[in-house]
Amino acid sequence: MRDQAQSPKAPLYRAVFVSDVHLGTKGSQPEMLNAFLADASCEKLYLVGDIIDGWRLRKSWFWDRHHDALLRTILRHAKHGTEVIYIPGNHDEMVRAWLPLGLEIAGIKLMEEAVHVTAKGEKLLVIHGDAFDSVVRYAKFLAHLGDHAYTVALVANRWFNWGRRHFGYPYWSLSAWLKRQVKEAVKFIDSFEVALSQEARNREMDGVICGHIHHAEMRMIGETRYFNTGDWVESCTALVEHHDGRFELIDWPSVIRASRREAAPARLPATAAAPVADALAENAPIPA
Template structure:
């Protein structure tokens, strides 16, 4: 199956190492594309909730696939988020075409793009990190229960449902938070004279022009969504942005043709669990 060429791919909020992560679907997507640049915009590995007892092979395969892009010479930028904030002590680390950063400004066809995870705008993260971590555990538990419920619904021939989306829809504060997040990002981007501001963090994929409330001007706000619920990514190709939405019907012909090659190229003995344990130990 021919790989689809894309100029830039941006993914965020994958949360590898948690039960809610759709690593299998993400792997299929990554294997279907040939990007010129890959940006991992935070919360790729969930170090907050990382446990040595849960690291499925599919999660390891996602890591191998990302590293394969690096070995193939594709520029890969890993921008830290709140769930992988422990990596921030290693900011500016680079290895070949791989760079670990907190944020980045790119010139994309003559337009400046300001790219960062977005947790800096989250008041809970700034003042009550323990509450944010507790919420993360609750969210992951909700996703796990939701997955089991959807399995039962599928067996019964009924449509799937999203618990968290229903919760968000019923609480005005959730919608208000998303709107404030987007507006804050846009206001700052206009002030800094950027054409694009690209975030993750809120698990809500979006592309829309936002007018600044403080200065004359507007900016194109983009959010890559997540790979826990929405299964989305941002793609830039032929001077146009679009939101990629995973559809299982598009990947029915996908095969496991090169999984063994990934392991051979990247050393199958690479144990991410050991590395993550070291990160956690060094930060406590």
């Protein structure tokens, strides 16, 4: 794809927000994110935590060419004028040790949190959100145990989608579907969203943008705007702000499916195929 980060044209988006890529895990889908970011030129790119999975990399090393390609694309954005802001999460918490130093690495700013001002003048708190997850905050052992179970689900998801590709079906997240069926998970997501929205209100913000729970969402909670970027392990979603201040959740697998449908050649009905073939063979007019 064309790299619009190098284009002199106006950026496609005012801001792009992505989180929970979990580079270093086999469930991560850096090639999907790279395909999106290669053309998603923007004024600001927010990396909202868990971009690199330090938890997993400490246990076993996994890094391939798709990981490298994604990092190169992000660095190209920074090099060609995009303001790139990296807000670490709990899986890349090793980066938090560098925050007091105020470092900027290859044009990428490291920040504990940020305030994004929209084109309409709204102030949005940008934060990963793990501090509002009581399991991560108070019982890290349970969080790691949950991480192991989640890894097992992602392995199942990978094989499930291998089978779908084999039979010509597009990507569909089994692990995300399973999570939505668990009543306690649904209750947790709701309480997490309410807690983040309350924090934004306490800080006199108009809304909050976060990640962490791998559940893309865009809704009003009371008078507060709540956005969750989703992830690039299951759903492959990103939040974008257009130049008029309008926000949109980009569901990248849906974009890919739509583009394939548009590119697919029109097919004749089976009943018409034989007469057309016969006509071509005899150099005769094709029947209407």
